[in-house]
Amino acid sequence: MNFDRKNLDNDTLLAFYKKLLFPRMVEEKMLILLRQGRIGKWFSGIGQEAIAVGSTLAMAADEYILPMHRNLGVFTSRDIPLSRLMAQWQGKPSGFTKGRDRSFHFGTQEYKIIGMISHLGPQLALADGIALADVLADNKKSTLVFTGEGATSEGDFHEALNIASVWKLPVIFLIENNGYGLSTPTNEQYNCRELVDKAIGYGIEGRRIDGNNILEVYHTITELNEAIRENPRPVLLECMTFRMRGHEEASGTKYVPPNLFEWWAAKDPLTNFEKYLLTQGVLQKELILVIRQQFSKLIETEIEKVYAEADIIPDIDTEVRDMYKPYSFPTVQAKALPATNKRYIDGISDGLKSAMRKHNNLVIMGQDIAEYGGAFKITQGFVEEFGKGRVRNTPICESGIVGAAMGLALNGYKAIVEMQFADFVTCGFNQIINNLAKTHYRWAQAVDVVIRMPAGAGTGAGPFHSQSNEAWFTKTPGLKIVYPAFPADAKGLLLAAIDDPNPVIYFEHKYLYRGIHGDVPDADVMIEIGKANVLKQGEQASIITFGLGVHWALEYADKHPDQSIEIIDLRSLQPWDKDAVEASVMKTGRALVLHEDTLTSGFGAEIAAHLSEHCFKYLDAPVMRCGSLDTAIPMNKALEDQFLAKARLEETMAKLLAY
Ligand SMILES: Cc1ncc(C[n+]2csc(CCOP(=O)(O)OP(=O)(O)O)c2C)c(N)n1
Numbered sequence: 001m002n003f004d005r006k007n008l009d010n011d012t013l014l015a016f017y018k019k020l021l022f023p024r025m026v027e028e029k030m031l032i033l034l035r036q037g038r039i040g041k042w043f044s045g046i047g048q049e050a051i052a053v054g055s056t057l058a059m060a061a062d063e064y065i066l067p068m069h070r071n072l073g074v075f076t077s078r079d080i081p082l083s084r085l086m087a088q089w090q091g092k093p094s095g096f097t098k099g100r101d102r103s104f105h106f107g108t109q110e111y112k113i114i115g116m117i118s119h120l121g122p123q124l125a126l127a128d129g130i131a132l133a134d135v136l137a138d139n140k141k142s143t144l145v146f147t148g149e150g151a152t153s154e155g156d157f158h159e160a161l162n163i164a165s166v167w168k169l170p171v172i173f174l175i176e177n178n179g180y181g182l183s184t185p186t187n188e189q190y191n192c193r194e195l196v197d198k199a200i201g202y203g204i205e206g207r208r209i210d211g212n213n214i215l216e217v218y219h220t221i222t223e224l225n226e227a228i229r230e231n232p233r234p235v236l237l238e239c240m241t242f243r244m245r246g247h248e249e250a251s252g253t254k255y256v257p258p259n260l261f262e263w264w265a266a267k268d269p270l271t272n273f274e275k276y277l278l279t280q281g282v283l284q285k286e287l288i289l290v291i292r293q294q295f296s297k298l299i300e301t302e303i304e305k306v307y308a309e310a311d312i313i314p315d316i317d318t319e320v321r322d323m324y325k326p327y328s329f330p331t332v333q334a335k336a337l338p339a340t341n342k343r344y345i346d347g348i349s350d351g352l353k354s355a356m357r358k359h360n361n362l363v364i365m366g367q368d369i370a371e372y373g374g375a376f377k378i379t380q381g382f383v384e385e386f387g388k389g390r391v392r393n394t395p396i397c398e399s400g401i402v403g404a405a406m407g408l409a410l411n412g413y414k415a416i417v418e419m420q421f422a423d424f425v426t427c428g429f430n431q432i433i434n435n436l437a438k439t440h441y442r443w444a445q446a447v448d449v450v451i452r453m454p455a456g457a458g459t460g461a462g463p464f465h466s467q468s469n470e471a472w473f474t475k476t477p478g479l480k481i482v483y484p485a486f487p488a489d490a491k492g493l494l495l496a497a498i499d500d501p502n503p504v505i506y507f508e509h510k511y512l513y514r515g516i517h518g519d520v521p522d523a524d525v526m527i528e529i530g531k532a533n534v535l536k537q538g539e540q541a542s543i544i545t546f547g548l549g550v551h552w553a554l555e556y557a558d559k560h561p562d563q564s565i566e567i568i569d570l571r572s573l574q575p576w577d578k579d580a581v582e583a584s585v586m587k588t589g590r591a592l593v594l595h596e597d598t599l600t601s602g603f604g605a606e607i608a609a610h611l612s613e614h615c616f617k618y619l620d621a622p623v624m625r626c627g628s629l630d631t632a633i634p635m636n637k638a639l640e641d642q643f644l645a646k647a648r649l650e651e652t653m654a655k656l657l658a659y
Contacts, residue, residue, distance in 0.1 A: 129407015
């Protein structure tokens with residue numbers, strides 16, 4: 001192995017050696033603890049440490065690194081005390097996730113490390129967002145993100161590289177090519193000659209280096225960093241190495257030909273560097289022994305300290321509370337008057353514009369939202385006022401953009417993503433469900449992102465442009481969900497969603513965009529998330545609804561002036577206003593839950609179950625639900641009308657009132 005020290009002095013080389021040795025010794029200890037049954041699963045990085053260590057040493061301390069499951073060397077090189085890491089692995093209180101997540105699945109702003117979730121790939125787009133924040137703030141920083149060669153097959157890899165290239169983001173995408181993804185060798189993973197060749201397709205620079213040579217890793221990344229901090233752009237860096245142990249210890253290595261181990265053992269990053277330093281006079285045999293003894297002692301004490309630490313005492317309130325970052329809705333608000341009569345779509349546009357004026361760190365991203373103004377023209381004129389930096393046309397890649405939004409939030413920005421249609425959120429689902437929603441619970445990091453969702457039917461747009469998909473999200477703790485039905489609520493709830501530091505899914509009904517008018521306060525009046533609105537008082541029955549359902553209910557009440565119907569517009573689905581709904585049902589004794597979504601497992605099921613459990617003694621009739629047919633949404637107008645819940649509202653109400 002050829003080492004080139006360049007300008008590194010002896011002290012620096014010695015420091016590098018220590019950084020490289022330490023994770024190896026920790027891992028050797030882990031293997032013993034594993035055999036003793038004192039720890040659970042372990043993903044070994046033995047033989048690959050030069051990549052994690054060399055790259056971390058090349059990053060400035062305030063630059064973000066997003067490592068993977070084999071990158072202990074990133075964590076130790078950033079000087080996180082071993083006891084804290086051990087506490088994390090053991091699920092102890094002094095770990096990073098209060099026992100809520102395992103291994104390296106945590107982030108820490110203190111050490112500027114954003115750890116992975118189990119899913120391979122999503123971290124790549126987070127790096128884009130982090131780097132975008134640095135570019136917008138003119139920070140001149142680089143971001144380093146890891147992936148295994150196996151995970152380059154995920155679509156996330158493609159989306160993240162493409163975004164970074166189009167947006168010229170200073171990210172080093174580091175592929176740790178260790179030959180196998182679990183049992184799958186590279187020739188079953190990809191069919192290009194070398195992974196680094198993919199850089200050409202993205203129009204970016206690619207380098208392929210010996211990942212077992214710490215100095216090559218260090219010098220390459222140092223050089224790349226200097227270049228991309230000044231002149232922001234992404235780079236694809238393929239680091240060749242080998243996984244010397246099983247995927248995790250229990251899974252073995254039977255599928256790996258033994259000669260490969262022999263070949264790579266000769267290229268071990270630690271022993272080779274050690275030999276080089278001995279020849280350079282930086283190390284001596286005795287010094288190696290002394291360092292090893294010091295590390296052994298340190299490792300032993302740090303580990304035993306954690307075994308002695310008391311276990312977490314489970315507490316339901318703490319668990320539930322920590323799903324969200326605490327947020328107090330401001331009690332003092334601007335006066336609602338004067339107001340101007342506007343369309344629903346203008347309420348949204350107004351809210352967005354005000355928020356963009358108020359928060360200099362707010363960025364909106366979406367397909368065709370810049371000069372074109374968005375598919376529904378909600379952001380028309382925004383580029384002129386706020387510039388292309390903050391009003392960003394995106395490539396067509398929902399997952400990557402939601403991930404980038406989270407990255408912005410991790411690095412001090414606020415982000416809004418416009419889905420062109422709510423239906424397309426399926427392509428960004430993983431980032432929302434697993435990253436946005438779970439991050440605060442896992443490591444107390446708020447994800448200040450709003451996802452705007454133009455949803456709903458009524459326009460004859462068929463199965464993929466009309467869905468009511470709120471129930472895909474109401475099931476997921478960690479998200480807040482709002483669904484305005486009027487122009488003033490559209491503005492007020494949007495402002496509240498943007499103000500709230502938690503991830504909020506903001507549904508906006510396309511059919512209401514231009515069809516509904518109402519007075520919208522000129523001032524920025526926020527509407528508290530979680531508060532319903534009793535639109536109409538009544539005595540005989542309550543209709544509990546939201547979105548387009550609100551307008552169906554109002555129409556029904558207009559048609560039946562003889563009936564005394566109370567109408568509740570939920571406005572928020574997570575959290576939803578249980579008090580308002582219960583109070584109404586206690587008064588009327590009859591409840592109909594109405595929504596545009598399909599009936600089975602729609603959000604109405606949750607409300608109905610809640611009312612049966614908590615308001616049973618006040619009910620004069622079973623809680624009834626009126627939802628759309630359990631089919632996909634058809635395009636033909638007559639079929640769509642038949643599909644929608646509205647077609648069954650009269651008959652369900654008749655049944656409820658007659659019971
Ligand atoms: C989206 C997703 N699919 C599957 C898995 C299961 N899994 C965990 S690690 C792994 C192999 C990863 O290979 P590679 O990316 O090369 O990284 P390495 O483990 O070799 O470091 C697989 C299939 C996962 N965690 N996430």
